[in-house]
Amino acid sequence: MTDAKDCCVYLLNLGELVLIDAGAGISAGAIVRNIESLGFDAALVSTIVLTHCHIDHVGGAAAIKERTGARIVMHELDAVPVENGDQRMTAARWYGVRFQPLPVDLTFSGHSETFSFGGGDLILLHTPGHTPGSLSVYCDTGGKRVLFGQDIHGPFLADFGANMSHWQRSMEELLALNADILCEGHFGIYQPNKKVRAYIERYIDEYGE
Numbered sequence: 726m727t728d729a730k731d732c733c734v735y736l737l738n739l740g741e742l743v744l745i746d747a748g749a750g751i752s753a754g755a756i757v758r759n760i761e762s763l764g765f766d767a768a769l770v771s772t773i774v775l776t777h778c779h780i781d782h783v784g785g786a787a788a789i790k791e792r793t794g795a796r797i798v799m800h801e802l803d804a805v806p807v808e809n810g811d812q813r814m815t816a817a818r819w820y821g822v823r824f825q826p827l828p829v830d831l832t833f834s835g836h837s838e839t840f841s842f843g844g845g846d847l848i849l850l851h852t853p854g855h856t857p858g859s860l861s862v863y864c865d866t867g868g869k870r871v872l873f874g875q876d877i878h879g880p881f882l883a884d885f886g887a888n889m890s891h892w893q894r895s896m897e898e899l900l901a902l903n904a905d906i907l908c909e910g911h912f913g914i915y916q917p918n919k920k921v922r923a924y925i926e927r928y929i930d931e932y933g934e
Contacts, residue, residue, distance in 0.1 A: 804858065
């Protein structure tokens, strides 16, 4: 990314292109150019999965959707502040920027939802803790399980609806996935499995009850 506010943004090729998160906004054009520099047509981005409502993850979604026509997917609990333009819950106020209300095309309310593409399935898990509607994403490809576990590290603030007991259960569920690769929200990619487990367990040791 080109802006220090951005989270990590991940591109999946599942027959259709899927983005995991969208950055804080300033880098939306750079994200599209990065997709094209990899040899993909950005118009083939069909889905933007927003893992939670914070501006460093959702701020670029409107501009990327305008460029690609992609649908925006979230858990319903975090879709509410995004659609309402809630400056506190989106952390826009915290970052000193303004967030405009953003319609979310598709929400889910249960514990998990599976999205099927031509190149495989993408499983969205409700993993609350950092925010009430935080979700994690995983897929199985090439004999490996790849987990997109954004913002495992927190922060955990009351203003964001953080809940540490919910977070600990969520982390235990992520460990049970036994992922081979972890793509984290701000600190990059961890592999193999023992490094994935060590990363998650480090925060359970630090914050767990």
